[in-house]
Amino acid sequence: MIKISVTSKLDGIRSWSLQALDTCPGSISSPGVLVDACKGCYATTGNYNYPNVKAPRLSNREDWERVDWVSDMVSALQNDRFFRWFDSGDMYTLGLAEKILEVMRLTPWCSHWLPTRMHKFPKFALVLQEMRALPNVSARFSSDSINGKYTKGLHGSVIVADPDQTTKAMTLCRAYENAGKCSGCRACWDRSVKVIAYPAHGRKMNKVIQILKAA
Numbered sequence: 697m698i699k700i701s702v703t704s705k706l707d708g709i710r711s712w713s714l715q716a717l718d719t720c721p722g723s724i725s726s727p728g729v730l731v732d733a734c735k736g737c738y739a740t741t742g743n744y745n746y747p748n749v750k751a752p753r754l755s756n757r758e759d760w761e762r763v764d765w766v767s768d769m770v771s772a773l774q775n776d777r778f779f780r781w782f783d784s785g786d787m788y789t790l791g792l793a794e795k796i797l798e799v800m801r802l803t804p805w806c807s808h809w810l811p812t813r814m815h816k817f818p819k820f821a822l823v824l825q826e827m828r829a830l831p832n833v834s835a836r837f838s839s840d841s842i843n844g845k846y847t848k849g850l851h852g853s854v855i856v857a858d859p860d861q862t863t864k865a866m867t868l869c870r871a872y873e874n875a876g877k878c879s880g881c882r883a884c885w886d887r888s889v890k891v892i893a894y895p896a897h898g899r900k901m902n903k904v905i906q907i908l909k910a911a
């Protein structure tokens with residue numbers, strides 16, 4: 697059964713998610729070591745540890761393999777004009793990525809935002825290229841940096857330690873000025889916005905920044 701989640705940040709916009717880290721092969725820089733951006737992952741702390749938050753994510757991991765999953769997702773999105781893939785987790789396997797592409801194709805009325813690190817794996821190049829060719833898809837490749845470093849033309853989002861690190865080439869996420877809510881901003885879905893800068897937030901991420909500064 698399709699399990700959709702809603703995060704308070706996104707003005708009620710719905711998401712389909714998986715368990716963080718377990719489904720994030722792009723989060724690993726070397727055996728046992730996470731990339732900086734994933735060391736302070738919000739989806740491994742707080743509410744995300746509650747059983748009622750974990751349960752749909754664990755269920756989705758099995759559910760997407762069903763034959764009817766694509767048509768069920770298309771039905772589930774009938775009334776959505778914006779949708780976010782992966783409030784937590786990532787499209788860890790090609791079979792899932794291909795099914796998500798099919799859902800995107802079959803829901804042209806809905807604008808899809810998909811943040812991912814799977815661009816690191818060459819076998820995902822074609823499916824990501826096909827997603828990006830769709831006018832209703834904003835597939836953003838996440839930089840691993842938490843200090844505003846990104847590769848122009850590759851990455852579509854990066855974490856900044858402080859809003860002051862935002863350059864002219866980036867669009868700053870201002871949710872922090874609006875009680876942590878998008879409040880009508882849809883920059884992440886906007887294909888003309890090249891790079892979004894997300895200010896680091898959360899106790900765990902701030903700790904990572906302090907450790908890196910001291911290193």
Ligand code: SF4
Pocket residue numbers: 868869870871877878879881882883884885892
């Ligand atoms: S950039 Fe805009 S749409 Fe994206 S998360 Fe921030 S407030 Fe929301």
